[in-house]
Amino acid sequence: MSRKSIGLEERLYQYLLGASLREPPSLAKLREETAAHPHAGMQISPEQAQFMQLLVKLTGARRVVEVGVFTGYSSLAMALALPDDGHLLACDVSEEYTAIARRHWAAAGVASRIELVLAPARETLEARIAAGEAGHYDFAFIDADKTGYHDYYERLLRLLRPGGLIAVDNTLWDGAVADPAENSPDTVALREFNARLHRDERVDLSLVPIGDGLTLARKRP
Numbered sequence: 012m013s014r015k016s017i018g019l020e021e022r023l024y025q026y027l028l029g030a031s032l033r034e035p036p037s038l039a040k041l042r043e044e045t046a047a048h049p050h051a052g053m054q055i056s057p058e059q060a061q062f063m064q065l066l067v068k069l070t071g072a073r074r075v076v077e078v079g080v081f082t083g084y085s086s087l088a089m090a091l092a093l094p095d096d097g098h099l100l101a102c103d104v105s106e107e108y109t110a111i112a113r114r115h116w117a118a119a120g121v122a123s124r125i126e127l128v129l130a131p132a133r134e135t136l137e138a139r140i141a142a143g144e145a146g147h148y149d150f151a152f153i154d155a156d157k158t159g160y161h162d163y164y165e166r167l168l169r170l171l172r173p174g175g176l177i178a179v180d181n182t183l184w185d186g187a188v189a190d191p192a193e194n195s196p197d198t199v200a201l202r203e204f205n206a207r208l209h210r211d212e213r214v215d216l217s218l219v220p221i222g223d224g225l226t227l228a229r230k231r232p
């Protein structure tokens with residue numbers, strides 16, 4: 012549901028890609044391999060990855076946290092946008108999916124920028140807070156189990172520096188969040204998450220209709 016931007020008719024979507032996509036071969040190869048995967052819809056769209064690369068550069072990010080790696084397309088995109096001494100903490104629980112990610116990170120020459128931790132992300136983020144890393148990160152991306160979004164967000168807000176940015180994926184959830192008849196646990200969790208952020212005075216906010224909806228929350232100084 013997030014392999015292309017929501018709400019764009021196919022012809023216009025193809026135009027958008029043709030007129031602006033600059034996907035390097037390393038990302039294109041990973042996208043092709045993931046397209047054959049049964050959960051290929053979990054991968055972000057290429058124009059969203061390019062947008063996130065722009066955000067990483069705009070924020071001058073050196074330290075990034077990602078919650079939810081899957082086959083590593085978004086991690087690879089962000090790692091490519093980081094400076095040579097940049098660091099990406101990648102949190103996931105799947106050995107199987109991240110094995111694909113690791114192979115492509117190495118092939119692209121950015122494996123040294125990425126620290127993959129295979130454990131529940133809540134535990135990883137708590138451990139980093141306990142280790143004194145609160146305020147150390149510039150950019151965060153959440154794209155994992157939807158019922159966990161609130162917990163990840165609260166921990167990431169502590170790990171971010173003032174002025175740092177959290178990007179949250181799937182916040183339009185293929186339109187289900189706007190449909191009162193849709194009440195799956197994931198849909199309800201995303202609807203509540205969106206409502207909570209709308210009221211959250213700790214951040215500046217924008218819900219961008221790219222991919223499957225990408226919410227941007229900037230930690231206010």
Ligand code: CA
Pocket residue numbers: 013053054055154180181
């Ligand atoms: Ca996603």
